[in-house]
Amino acid sequence: MPCERKPMRYGHSEGHTEVCFDDTGKFIVTCGHDGDVRIWENLDDDDPRFITVGEKAYSLALKNGKLVTANSSNAVQIHTFPDGEPDGILTRFTTNATHVTFNTSGSKVAAGSSDFLVKVVEVSDSSQQKTLRGHEAPVLSVTFDPKGDFLASASCDGSVVVWNIEEQAQVISWPVLQKTNDVSNAKSLCRLAWQPRTAKFLAVPVETKVHLYERESWNHVTTLSDDLLNQPINVAAWSPCGNFLAAASVGGFIIVWDIESKLCVERQKHEKGFTVCGLAWHPSGSQIAYTDTEGCLGLLEGFRASVPTTNTPKVPAGKPERGYEDLFDDEDDDQVMDEGCSDANSPAKKAASGVQADEEDDDDFVIPATGRVKNRGAILDDENSLDSGSLKFGRPKFGDDNDDDADSAVMTAGPLPATLRPVYEGPQPTPPQKAFQPGSTPVHLTHRFMMWNSVGTVRGYNDEQDNAIDVEFHDTAVHHAMHLTNSLGHTMTDVSQEAVLLACASTNELASKIHCLHFSSWDTNKEWMVDLPQGEDARALCLGQGWAAVATSTLIVRLFTIGGVQREIFSLPGAVVCMAGHGEQLLIVYHRGTGFDGEQALGVQLLQFGRKRRQIINGEPLPISQKSYLCWLGFTAEGTPCYVDSEGVVRMLNRSLGFTWTPVCNTRDTCKSKSDHYWVVGVHENPQQLRCIPCKGSRYPPTLPRPAVAILPFKLPLCQTTTEKGQMEEQFWRSVLFHNHYSFLSSSGYEVDEVGQSQSQKEQQELLMKMFALSCKLEREFRCVELAELMTQNVVTLAIRYASKSRRMALAQRLSEIALEKASQIQEEEQEDVTEYSDIRQTSSGRSSYDQTDVREKHHRRQTLEDERSQELEEEEGEREIESEDGVEAPKRLNPFAKVPGSSLEQATPLSSKVGRPNPFKVLGSGKSSPVSCHPRVKNILDHMTPSRKLAPLSASAGKSNRSPVLKPLPPRAKGKAQSTLLEITGAKAVVKKTQEILEARDDQQKKADAPTAPSPADNAETVRPKTGFQLWLEENRKNITADHPDLEETDIIKEAMGLFRNLSADERLAWTERAKGLTGDVKDLKKRKRTEAGGGIENEIGQLEANENDAKKKKAMDPSSKLSAFAFHKD
């Protein structure tokens, strides 16, 4: 039975509701406990008009443009329909009326009340009242005899009474109902229904059955029942043709019987099983509207699919009329015909009795009305009407026609063809979702958010007295709030730090307009406006940094500069869904095709403007949850694309995994109730925050009271996150994912929060180490090795220590191999110089995943370098302290980058004594995992973690700008990169040079020359390394030496000088050293000043380190500390 049940929709507050159609069938009219009468154009009408009739509305009836309602002020009042003007009070009771109804012609109204009375009132003259007394309990329902003689009423006293209206006397009474004392206690509303037209039967819902009583004889003729009906029937209603009876029960069942055959032709259940308390047939008989006690409105469509045999005879009657209409699909023709009809009809029937006249009037009214309705239907789906025509012609069965009313035939014929159409049973296409602005609430709301993003909110008001837009900025430092009158009817908005962009769709006269309030402009013109070409409507828009983009109905994306210059224009492969802009990135989501069975087929494009213009994601499908649609699209504050679907899943772009989308959060998990939602307004990666507005019982927040933002944490949907392992894995990968943006930002030339970056790396490494320890504990050595692969070299050494401590030598061995590998990797990279993180697109196809790690590694390498150096310095100092007779050792101490194979392990270094811990890898004999560096490095890492943490707040307060998510390009963009590159190169060079020097020095057996002769890390004049005593001496005595030995090479000169310097007396040497110290002091001061100017976490860190060292080795501190500070300066 192909009657379609439309989804219910919310109409009124909880409580008794009623429904009816207007005479034309154009509107569904409902009333409810909230005292409103709502006028729905159809079920999808999101903004029905409403008339407030009182505090509560108990019942309504509608006919001839008069709306009669029973309200809580005990009155029965009239409103005009559809205007809703109050039109007087019809009658009053001492308590509220329970049910009102019109007679067929609409001339009289009957009302039953809780004060046991039934009144019949003339609509035109409310003084003409007839009161029917006799019930002994509140009246449940009333119904007129279509012929006008009688009136039936049901009451809580258990009786159903038929009254003679004229005589105001009971004709008959059936005690069939259960007795109660009040309507609210009654099991059933017992809405009686009298068969229209023939007026033959009166339907009385009795318990789970419907009794039919015959007019005049008042015999109980039939009982209609159904197996499904196990709860009392609330409402009964006849189809307008009188051939069908619908009844709805407390349990939410709606049953339709064919009266002739007494067979059930339709069974439907309320989707939630709520009590149905209102039921109405569409005047054409094709739909049934129903309401429930929860205030919801539902619709059953496509009635009388399999029309029973009794109906088929009527079809031909409708045929000629239909033929007409198919030929002349014109209202005028209809009118003429209708008029002719009624003209012809009325005189002929004028002779009928007074009561009958009412009915005739009614008929006259009905014919044109239904004619028009049907006509409309024909226009709407004319293929159907064509079908129906042919079908009807093809139908040979012509029975005799006992009903000469044409409209009944029309009504039966109307919906018939729809069901005979060949039915397609496969997957149904999903209606494509409409274009929207992310961060806005639906357009049809009168008060709505037009935009809520990280910059501000835009609220739109569109009610009778006001059509305005309020722009408010979260940060009042950006701009003060603005109030705009929305005379053009803008519906789309975006707001950024620079401008507010508005757009409206085209109207009949006006073209679609784009309006930009460029408030950050420094000239006096802060506004510009652009008209789109004829026939082109703006569908979505967004703002970036210095540009604006508008997607239009002609599948074009237009770019503008923020000042209003037109820029590029390009076509989209499908209708746009929404767009988002951030910095120089533009993200577009569009319809890739038609989705089926509730799915949307969306595609996504990510473009980058600026220096390197390119398309990063070119039209790949956008993965969203099943049967969901897109709800929000945007960028994180750090510039990573992100979106939310209607299932509440937040997905973020993973740039390091070939531009895949990773689900990072499901907002529905945190909702308490099923109908609660979170309305996302922003995503931040550092700190990890999902900013959204909790909406109780809705998808969107109201504008008042002003909603407050809540913060949700992210959680990757990894398996077994309840276990410790799963938790750590989730944390690790989340951390990795949420720090992708650092490499992206640095690659596109933006400032990067170095402190945050190094901290996050530490966090990741710590997590890895924890996981490593856990796996160790669980005897999962293979897993340990896998984890070690993810670690940086420093942490691997830590892991090696852990493994060896817990006596897992096999594991330790494997780990050391990994460490070796990593070390050599670092070296290779260093040698191949610093390659730029250049074309993402290219790398994404190739080795994009490595690219990411490259960058990370680079950073680490830098750190290691740093560590290495400070270590080296320390060691140098150690060496000096020893001032060794054994000069060979110092140069032997290996820098892992120096890569002198096999040279390191020949002897135990003096350092090992300082370290104090035996190295577990002495046995391994591999030169590169330098035994000496192992321990101090480890120590360094840990040292590193604490001071930097302590320092973090300091630096943060110093550079407040770090916090703000706004993108800040480095002033000269290339410089940042160049600087870091320079640093790395010089750093590398320095190391290499130093080792060379060291080797040289070893050759000469000139221990002391080591530090002094090493060239400064950079050949910058400002950072000339402080001179040692020897150097000073050398400067002064150089001439003498060259004079003495003119044939000497430079190195030989130094050798010679060394010898001479050594020969000086201790006092003399000391004097030189003192002089040198004086000098270095000056230099250091200079450095310090510079440092404070530069101001940054890392300098501070090193500064602290320096300070520590100064404390520790007061005497010898000067030289190394100045070296360090030289490094520090460069670091910046």
Added chain:
Amino acid sequence: MDPSEVEFLAEKELVKIIPNFNLDKLYLIGGDLGPFNPGLPLYVPVWLALNLKQRQKCRVVPPDWMDVEKLEEMRELERNAATFTPAPCPYYMELTKLLLNHASDNIPKADEIRTLVKDIWDTRIAKLRLSADSFITQQEAHAKLDNLTLMEINTIRGFLLESLNCMYKLRSNLQPGSSKGPLADY
């Protein structure tokens, strides 16, 4: 104790605000505050909230209990119960006064809330007086009152102690032979 001192204590209560400026964490002796992100709610002490509000730097989010329905419920409860019901907040009177005086534009139905809180206050103070009265008339040595807020205690303390002292003096004078000398005040 002065009511202003109680109010001063109440200013340490935390209240949610939505700042409209950007500022990093503040490091204060009493603890860290912030960071302040425009549009993102956070908790700050009342004194700071009011200061920011007066400079139009933030919007105050009224506390949960400062809601007409909840207060109505509480009022009914208070009226029906013979003893004191737990107050919505230990500083409800002070906070209502402070917030409504300085940030009434951020609090929906401010007038109704003011009336409701005043009603609750009046009910509670009436109860307090009544119990003080019965305490004195019955010449009890001690009594126990739960769920009183500091402000409420403060309003009655001065008068009650003074009058008890006074009565003690009078009584001890009545008893013969006890008038040995000046009595120490309590």
